[in-house]
Amino acid sequence: MKESLMDVICCPLDKSTLELDVDEADDEEVLAGTLTCTECGETYPIEDGIPNLLPPDMREEAAA
Ligand SMILES: [Zn+2]
Numbered sequence: 001m002k003e004s005l006m007d008v009i010c011c012p013l014d015k016s017t018l019e020l021d022v023d024e025a026d027d028e029e030v031l032a033g034t035l036t037c038t039e040c041g042e043t044y045p046i047e048d049g050i051p052n053l054l055p056p057d058m059r060e061e062a063a064a
Contacts, residue, residue: 001051005018011037
């Protein structure tokens with residue numbers, strides 16, 4: 001994901017701002033990292049450049 005996406009995305013639970021923690025990035029894109037909600041503290045993983053913004057319960061359902 002591009003870092004500019006941070007202006008657009010927000011916590012799906014409370015629409016609050018997300019904080020970006022970059023684990024791996026190239027020139028333009030964040031490839032791996034974590035998004036942390038500044039309001040509820042929920043974390044959302046970024047894997048293969050794609051932020052997973054599903055709420056935690058839905059994430060488990062999708063995996064099952
Ligand atoms: Zn939140």
